[in-house]
Amino acid sequence: MVDSIWNHAFRECLLIDPKEHPMLLAEPSSNSQQQRERTAELIFEKYNVPALFLAKNAVLTSFASGRATSLVVDGGGGSTTIAPVHDGYVLQKAVASSPIGGELLTDCLLKSLESKGVMIKPRYSFKRKEIQLGVFQTVDLDFPSTTESYRLYSQRVIASDIKECVCRAPDTPYDESSYSNIPMTPYELPDGQTIEIGADRFKIPDILFNPSLVQTILGMDNFVEIASSARGLPQMAIESINKCDVDIRRELFSSILLAGGTASMQQLKERLEKDLLEESPQAARVKVLASGNATERRFRWLTTEKWFWGFALEIDVLKY
Incomplete structure (x- = not known):
C-alpha cells in the first residue's frame, strides 16, 4: 500500500508532521483521473495536509529547464515515457510509452x-x-x-x-x-x-x-x-509530435528534453538527435537537450525537476 510508504517517509525519514506542511506530489503523465482523486482523498483525509498540488513529472522537467513547451523523454527503470508539454500542460493524447527501460x-x-x-x-x-x-x-x-x-x-x-x-x-x-x-x-x-x-x-x-x-x-x-511490440525512441518521439497540433510541432522538435536515469546513458543524446534529424521533416530544427553532463546527472541526488515546496514526493506508480 502506498500509504505505508508515505508513513515511512513522513515519520522515519523526514521526521515531520504532515499537518504542518503543504505537499507537492510529482506524478506520472499517464495517471488517470481516478488515481488523482484517490491520491487527493488519501492525502487530505488521512494526513490532513493544509494544501496539495499534483504536478506531472514532464511539466516539472520542462519548467526546470526554463521552458513552458517541450517534448520530455523520461527514461526510467521500468519504462520510457515521452510526453509533449505545451504552455505548462501535458498533451495527454500524445503521450507515448514503452516497456523498454x-x-x-x-x-x-x-x-x-x-x-x-x-x-x-x-x-x-x-x-x-x-x-x-x-x-x-x-x-x-x-x-x-x-x-x-x-x-x-x-x-x-x-x-x-x-x-x-x-x-x-x-x-x-x-x-x-x-x-x-x-x-x-x-x-x-x-x-x-x-x-x-x-x-x-x-x-x-x-x-x-x-x-x-x-x-x-x-x-x-x-x-x-514485449520487445517485438515496442518502438524505438526516435519513432516514439516523432509519433508523439505528429499527434500534436501543427502549430507547435516545430517548437517541440527544437526542445526535446532528456530526463531519468536511463537517459543519462553515454552518447544517448547525440544518437537520438542524429536519428531524429534523419527521420524528421526537413523543415524541422531538431535539438535534444540534457541538464548537465551524463556523469553529473547520474550522481545527482536531488534534481531541479523535483521542486521543494514544504517537501516533495515523487510517485512513479499509484496502485491501491
Whole structure:
C-alpha cells in the first residue's frame, strides 16, 4: 500500500508532521483521473495536509529547464515515457510509452554475460579477497537461508553498475559484424575478477533504439513478445509530435528534453538527435537537450525537476 510508504517517509525519514506542511506530489503523465482523486482523498483525509498540488513529472522537467513547451523523454527503470508539454500542460493524447527501460537493459546485460561464461558473484557471498600461492581468489561465505530473489537482486545491482560505467549508445545502428572486432573494455567485479566487455557495450544501449535486439540475447525469451511490440525512441518521439497540433510541432522538435536515469546513458543524446534529424521533416530544427553532463546527472541526488515546496514526493506508480 502506498500509504505505508508515505508513513515511512513522513515519520522515519523526514521526521515531520504532515499537518504542518503543504505537499507537492510529482506524478506520472499517464495517471488517470481516478488515481488523482484517490491520491487527493488519501492525502487530505488521512494526513490532513493544509494544501496539495499534483504536478506531472514532464511539466516539472520542462519548467526546470526554463521552458513552458517541450517534448520530455523520461527514461526510467521500468519504462520510457515521452510526453509533449505545451504552455505548462501535458498533451495527454500524445503521450507515448514503452516497456523498454533501464531494468530491462540490466537484465539483457546480465544474461548476455552469463551466456559468455561470466558468472557474477554477489557481494554477500564472499568475505574478502586474497592471494594464495600467487593466485588471486576469494574467501567465500555460506548463507544457506539466502533466497534466490535476493541473489538475483545482488547480481543485478552489479550488472547495473557495469551498464552505467562501460556502456554507451552506438553512433550508428548496431550491427553484429561491424562491432565484432572492437577493443575490449575491462571491468573489475567486486570479487576481484576482471572481465572484458566488447560488443555488449554498444548492443545493450541500442535496444532503446531497436527493441528487436532483445531476441538475439540468450535467456530473454520471456521478453521477446514485449520487445517485438515496442518502438524505438526516435519513432516514439516523432509519433508523439505528429499527434500534436501543427502549430507547435516545430517548437517541440527544437526542445526535446532528456530526463531519468536511463537517459543519462553515454552518447544517448547525440544518437537520438542524429536519428531524429534523419527521420524528421526537413523543415524541422531538431535539438535534444540534457541538464548537465551524463556523469553529473547520474550522481545527482536531488534534481531541479523535483521542486521543494514544504517537501516533495515523487510517485512513479499509484496502485491501491
